[in-house]
Every structure is written in C-alpha cells, then in structure tokens.
Amino acid sequence: MKTASQKTEAASNASGFQLPPLAAYIHIPWCVRKCPYCDFNSHAAGSELPEEAYIDALLADLDHDLEHVHGRELTSIFFGGGTPSLFSANTIGRLLDGMEERVHFARDIEITLEANPGTFEQAKFAAYRQLGINRLSIGVQSFQEAKLKALGRIHNGDEAIRAADMARKAGFDNFNLDLMHGLPDQSLDDALEDLRTAMDQGPTHLSWYQLTMEPNTVFWNQPPELPEDDILWDIQEAGQSLLAENGYAQYEVSAYARGGLRARHNLNYWTFGDFLGIGAGAHAKLSSPEGRIIRTWKTRLPKDYLDSSKHFQAGERALTSDELPFEFLMNVLRLTDGVPSTLFTQRTGLPLSLLAAARSEAEARNLMLADPQRLVATAEGQLFLNDLLQHFLP
Template sequence: MIPIKVAGSDLGKLAGESRSPAATALQYLQPGALNLTALPPLSLYIHFPWCVRKCPYCDFNSHEAKGALPEKEYLDAVRLDLEQSLPMIWGRKIHTIFIGGGTPSLMSAAGLDRLMSDVRTLLPLALDAEITMEANPGTFEAERFKSYRDSGINRLSIGIQSFNGNHLKALGRIHDEAEALRAVEIARSTFDNFNLDLMFALPGQTLDEARRDLQTALSFAPPHLSMYHLTMEPNTVFAKYPPTLPDDDTSADMQDMILEATASAGYQHYEVSAYAQSGRQAKHNLNYWQFGDYLGIGAGAHSKISFPHRVLRQARYKQPGSFIEAAKRGNPVQEEHEIARGDMGFEFMLNALRLTEGFDPNLFGERTGMSISAITKALNEAEGKGLLYRDHKLIKPTELGQRFLNDLQEMFLGS
C-alpha cells in the first residue's frame, strides 16, 4: 500500500492531458469526488491476442493466427504501450503479472524473454511477484516451457477444459485427451505452481463424466483448480448455434459434486470458480476480486487505475493491427472513463462478493474512498433475504447468496 500525497504529480495526470496540475486538483476536489487515503496493490495484465483456432464458446479478444505472427512488431507495440502508461503508475510496485490471451504459449521463447526483459526494465517488480502465463495443451513443448520458466514465469495456467476427447471436440479445442494429459505432466515437472482450467455442464456431459474429469485433474494434485460452468456468451458460435446442454438439475448436481470432491481432496473453495491448496490462491485474481488496481497492456486489454480522488477505467484497441498502429501514434487507449461515484458501490461488490470467505468492511472504504454507509440499504436488504452475512469484521455471501450470486450482486446496482 502506498500513501497518497495530494500533489500535482500524484493526481494521476495522464500523458497527453492539457490541464495544469492545479486545474486538475481543483476538478478532483469538487463535491462528489472520492477520497482514497492509500492506493491499492497494482497488478499488470499483458494480452497476447492470437490463437490457433477460435473456440465456439469463447468471447475473449482472440484472433486466429493466419500465417506467421507479427511477434516482434506486436512486442514493440506492447513496450510502447507500457512506456506511454508509466505516468499513471509512476513509482508504484507491480505485485503480480498475468500474460493472457488468446494463446500466449504461441509466443517464441525469445519473444517471451524479450517481453519479460522489457517489463523488468520499465517497472519495479515485487521480489515475490507472481508471474502467470496461460497455455494451451495443443502448444506444449517441454524445452520451450523450460525457457519460459527461465525467463521468469513462475506459474502456469493450463486451459485443459476436459480430459474427455468427445467433449474436447464439441468445445472446438485443438488438443485431444492424450495432449491434455501430457501437458499436465510437463507443467508439473517444470513448474512448482500451476493451475488447471476445467469446464463443466458441457454439451452432452453426464454427471459421471464431469466426475471423471475432476478426478483426473485431482490425480495430478494441482496447486490450483478453476472450475467454470459453460455459458452461452453473446457473439459466439455457441450463442448462434446453441448445443444441447445438461439441464439445471444436472448442472446443480455437478456443482455439488465439485464442492464435495475438492473439499475432500483438501482444496479451499475461496472464490466462485476457484479452488486452491493451502497458500496457493491466485494472487493476481485475488487482487481483482478485492478491487485492486491493474494496468492492462496489449490489444483489447482493460485497466483499472486509482488516483487520490478518482478511479479510471481504460480499454485498448481490440484488433491487433489497430492496436499496433495506435501504439505507434502514441495512444493505444480506445476508451477511457472515470467510475462514477454512484457506480462505485456496485463495482466493488460485483467483485468482492465472488470471495466465498467475504471481506473486511474496512476494505470498502480503502478501495472506493467512500463510507460503507453508502451501501447500507442494499446490505440490509440482502441480509434480510438471507443472501448475506455481516458483522463489524466481515461481510460475506451466505451459501444461498453464493447460489444466487447474480441476484445478490444486482441488489447493489445504483447503491
């Protein structure tokens, strides 16, 4: 946590703004401005936008690789993006890094080494920084992953999704069951810390098949598991041509099975979709859920950056070519806005309510610059409906609240 000084250089004056520090300060101190007494922890997200093939359920900013990737040109643009972002975060330490996509494991070993070198040159990293990279089992090469580790990656997140060949085909994945098993073996022998992504409620999936997927994953004793319910996201192939999915009762049975099996194996269910061995929670994701700050660089990346009297959100250009050209021109940010004071309570609770063990009420004030009284009405209503537990030290969703999390979160809209 970094104490905030109310001085011109600390007011978050962005590169390219024409306001003077005095004028900026005057704007921030108007009625309705926030009052953060300290800045939250800061993470770095780096987006690599290409993949081998777009999966029919995927709504992430990913683009099928056609021909040779413009890796050097893209990494040049990412460095420019980072350099142009430095005035917003000057002097702040990076606690976690996450390289996501797309399929970052399509990056060459030399490219990843160059990327990490650029980051270390431009940013102060915490000595114990968690540095995660996403990987697709269809791209695993043992020697390349050893090179990734040597470049500084200390945590791998593997998109397994299923160990069942038929379900992998239905999901449009580029790997088969054998490649999935091999990927986990390589990860386990190369990295001390890794995560396995699995999905359930897949097209045609039975409860027994979901159980076998989970048992296979647990047999590797991964430090961390992410278990996602397949959803039909807008603007995906599955949304346009929906497959036949398990009914709600079967999906609920799968969820109950997952909770029981992971608990029996010694995993803590600490976030809606996340299960971890003791001390192995994903620090990067925890920072999101605790409404920490993150700088997102690369095509389509999103940022949330706090200043003494405002919180800023940004989004980069999504198309890789457009992002590269915008970075060369000096501003890869396509959209930018401040979070309105009236939306701050909802934005905080949208994230924090995902934590099954809840949060200290003081965290609300630390991260929003507002009093917890701003959401008292919604808290009372949620507590009255049995969706929320709270006392002077803790606010957390009840078991019922976890089951109906969307309904619980929506109660804080406009609070």
C-alpha cells in the same frame, strides 16, 4: 504552504482512500483456432506471428500508461489471450526485461502464463521458467474426447495429461488447470471423472466453472444441447464436495486452491486492486492518489494495435461515486470469505454507511452475512450472486 502532492495526500487520507496494489495484464490475441464458446478477443493465427513487432507495441503501450503507476511496484503479471504460449521464450523474455526496466517488480512477484495443451513443448516451458515465469494456467476444459470435440478444442485428453507432466518437469511447482462443466451431453459421472483426472495431475489450483453461452460466439448463434438444470445442480454440489475431500479449498465462485496457493493476480481483481491492461483489447482499472478511478480499454484488432499511426487506447471512463459500491461488491462478493469491511473505504474513498440500507435488505434475504467486520455473501448469496448484486445497483 503545502505542495500539490501534500494536498493530494491529505485529501486522500481524509477520505480514507488508499492507493491499491498494482498488477499488469498482458494480452496475446492469437490462437491456433477460435473456440466456438469463446468471447475473448482472440484471432486465428496465420502462418507467422508478428512476435517482435507485437513486443515493440506492448512496450510502447506500457510507456503511455506509466503515468498511472504512481511509484508502485508490480505485484503480479498475467499473460492471457488468445494463447500466449504461441510466443517464443526469447520474445516473452524481451518483454519482461523491458517491463522491469520501466516498472519495479515486487521481490515475490507472481508471473502467470496461459497455455493450451496443443501448444506445449517441454523445452519452451523450461525456458519460460528460467525467465522467472513461476505459474502456468493450462486450458484443459475436459479430458474426454467427445467433450473436447464438442468444444472445438485442438488437443486430446492424453495431450492434456502430458501437458501437466511437462509443466512439472519444466520446473513449475505451481500451476492451474482450467476445467469446464455443464458441457454438451455431460452427465454427472462425466463431470466427476474429469475432476478426478484433473486432480490426479497434481495441480496446485483448479479453475472449475460452468460453460455459458456468450453473445458474439458460435455457440450463442448455434447453441448446443446442454444438461438440464437438475443435472447442473447435481454436478455443482457433487463436484464441490469432491474437490473439498481432495484438499482443494474453494475461495472464489469458481476457484479452488491446494496448499494455500491462491491465484494472487486474480485475488487482486477480486479485492478491487489496480491493474494495467497492455495489448490488443486489454482492459485496465487504474486509480490516482486522490481517489479518481478509471477503466480503460485498448484498440481491439491486432492490425490496428500494430499500426503506429493509431492510438493504443480506444477508450476511458471514470467511475462515478454512484457506481463504485456496485463495482466494488461485484468483485469482492465472489470471494467465499469476502473482505474486511474497512476495505470498502480504502478502495473507494466512500463511507461504509453508504451500503447500510442495501446491505440490510440483502441480509434479510439471507444473501449476505450480518457481520459488521466483513462484507461477505452467504452460501446462498454466492449461488445467486446476481440477485445479491441487484441490491447495490446505482
């Protein structure tokens, strides 16, 4: 007679579903100041941060989520925010030690920490590197004073350049610069000058994306004057050409890597992998061995998250079989090379034939390539991704 675990494994194999890789996202919700365009769960820091109490809460939160690990190791960890670099190396180190005691780390695990130039201290970042953090993501957004002021940033262009230099001196040979375009009053020359300055700093990765107006932000209620569509189009085309000329290969809508150093944590998102979400307001996507897939989210306000009388998890929703095609494609079609067609069944447990009709329509509109071996958008499909995804709505 088969055991329950054997029956589960047999059912999983019969559907073609395979338990995906597992990553972890850690949310640090405090910033020096809230930026007017930011819709992330971030809050202005007070005179003292409750670092130790928050680390205790993060580890307790992880304890509650260990049931979702299912024997997997962590392939990547991403510290996001907020501004994780406000926390000391000692407290970050205590968290990493506690995590590794609970969940095995892959031998080649990628550990990324977000930082802002205004919070850079070379000694602190050398200590981060010694902890095993092997990748930084530096939120530059622009190097130009007027643009930084319009975005409400607390650093200046010189500080952004020094931050990249300090990252290298601290031992980081793999770091990302976050850069925006389509900024208030930005010209084509302004945008290209920002890109050139960024590339001069020698990052292995650039996240280059257009500023958008998001609900529940200052910019949503008091929108600045942004460049006209023709200028935005020119910026996009010229910027992509400049990046390619300088060895930055585009592999996702807004991600460019040199030397093949793609962001492994983000690739896990975009290939519909699993990730634990730990911290105030963190979201997660988690699968069970039998193929049930859920999304969870945590208590949003830091004061509530730190209140031991309240639950960490604020909600949970199981994805239905009708929703899975859209959820899967919403991620994988962001990748310029797409994914092997077989990944659809491996990640969802559903037959590829479910996509056939909608896929044919998208191919007829030149939004997807007619490649039976891959699920991949055309160049036009990537530009009009929302139009492409409409074909796969439940």
